[in-house]
Amino acid sequence: MVLRLFVAWLALLPLSTQADVLMGSWNIKHLGWNNDKAMPQVAHVANHFDLLAIQELMDTSALARLEQEVEAISGEAWSSMASRELGHSSYTEHYAFLWRESEVAYSDSAVVFLDHGDVFSREPYAARFRDLETDDVFTTATVHVVYGDGVSHRLPEIEALADYWQWLDEIAQGTPRLLMGDFNLAPDHAGWAPLRRLGAEPAITDGLTTLSTTAGGYSNLYDNIWYDASVLDSSDRGILRFPDLLTMGHQEARDRISDHAPVYVGLSGAKLHPEHATDGTSVPRASTPECIDLNTSSVSRLDELPHIGPARAKDIVEARPWASADHLTRVNGLGTARVQEIQTSDLLCQ
Structure with missing residues (x-):
């Protein structure tokens, strides 16, 4: 009985813990x-x-x-x-x-x-x-x-x-x-x-x-x-x-x-x-347009398109205006298949 009381008393003592941050x-x-x-x-x-x-x-x-x-x-x-x-x-x-x-x-x-x-x-x-x-x-x-x-x-x-x-x-x-x-x-x-x-x-x-x-x-x-x-x-x-x-x-x-x-x-x-991180709410987004426009978006925004790195983004800016995304095949390294992926990415403005 004494032993059980002693163990119970120990259980009430604060444990030695470390920072959990x-x-x-x-x-x-x-x-x-x-x-x-x-x-x-x-x-x-x-x-x-x-x-x-x-x-x-x-x-x-x-x-x-x-x-x-x-x-x-x-x-x-x-x-x-x-x-x-x-x-x-x-x-x-x-x-x-x-x-x-x-x-x-x-x-x-x-x-x-x-x-x-x-x-x-x-x-x-x-x-x-x-x-x-x-x-x-x-x-x-x-x-x-x-x-x-x-x-x-x-x-x-x-x-x-x-x-x-x-x-x-x-x-x-x-x-x-x-x-x-x-x-x-x-x-x-x-x-x-x-x-x-x-x-x-x-x-x-x-x-x-x-x-x-x-x-x-x-x-x-x-x-x-x-x-x-x-x-x-x-x-x-x-x-x-x-x-x-x-x-x-x-x-x-x-x-x-x-x-x-x-x-x-x-x-x-x-x-x-x-x-x-936000208690289930949506992640705050930077104030940028919802879609990417070939004629007005910045180089950093164009870089978000599939197969478009900084160099191709600059080429797109220099070749403006664009009448259609179909013409992106004029950019070095963008073939028909890649242009189709860009068009189906739902990132471009329609």
């Missing part, structure tokens, strides 16, 4: 510049995550607008914060964090790294957050490694990330660490050896994250999340290919959203569920 990292190409950014669509992608680290924030007012947009889509309260302007030249950017208030709360220690060695062009930015369900605290950091003229210009910052990882221990105070960002270096490069020796591992080892100009194409695995893999339990990880989610051509996605796809890692049971 979905963490994302996204370089949102020049967020805040006057570049016709499709903010509702950006917000739809951001709404897939509980906590999102953002690189290339050019104006903090754009972060405030993104927060408003994602609140409108999700029907939930969100919060955000940004670093000061960072950069050694006339090109500067902010880092930012955006989080869902029902899942995550800011804890403390938001700080830009004091780079005494003056290695980083844009010093990393870190903060501690708390999972509201489990009360666990974790330390997140974000960085955008300089691109430079080649890999040799990136390696000094990559190597310095090992020192930064150790410095994060002071901020982390024993909590798990995640280093998220656009590193401009593939995770299998030898330059990561110093960070790997400290126990950090990349969440993403397969796939590509940079949108190419070719429809459906990707290149480079530069975006990643390095984390304490021995401490954190990863329940999901991957790349969110948002052009598929938004049914958007790559050229338009690069122009109006970003040329980078976000990466993510789920902790202790959290998984990405794209179908739940």
Whole structure:
């Protein structure tokens, strides 16, 4: 009887759990510049995550607008914060964090790294957050490694990330660490050896994250999340290919959203569920015409047609006006069969 009561008492004790949030990292190409950014669509992608680290924030007012947009889509309260302007030249950017208030709360220690060695062009930015369900605290950091003229210009910052990882221990105070960002270096490069020796591992080892100009194409695995893999339990990880989610051509996605796809890692049971992103409502679409007109549509819109890449789209523009889609056989590489596929795609204006 005493043993049964003891077991029952143990069952009432809180279990030791880990954060169960979905963490994302996204370089949102020049967020805040006057570049016709499709903010509702950006917000739809951001709404897939509980906590999102953002690189290339050019104006903090754009972060405030993104927060408003994602609140409108999700029907939930969100919060955000940004670093000061960072950069050694006339090109500067902010880092930012955006989080869902029902899942995550800011804890403390938001700080830009004091780079005494003056290695980083844009010093990393870190903060501690708390999972509201489990009360666990974790330390997140974000960085955008300089691109430079080649890999040799990136390696000094990559190597310095090992020192930064150790410095994060002071901020982390024993909590798990995640280093998220656009590193401009593939995770299998030898330059990561110093960070790997400290126990950090990349969440993403397969796939590509940079949108190419070719429809459906990707290149480079530069975006990643390095984390304490021995401490954190990863329940999901991957790349969110948002052009598929938004049914958007790559050229338009690069122009109006970003040329980078976000990466993510789920902790202790959290998984990405794209179908739940808008609570069953339709995906917001960019304000573009319903059909594609051979005589008025942009190159990026024409690129969405079957068998039409950027080069053929330009040829179509240069050959205007078009009296009929039947005449597309005049474009190099478009035979009768391909033109028929274009006509039956239901994308052309009738």
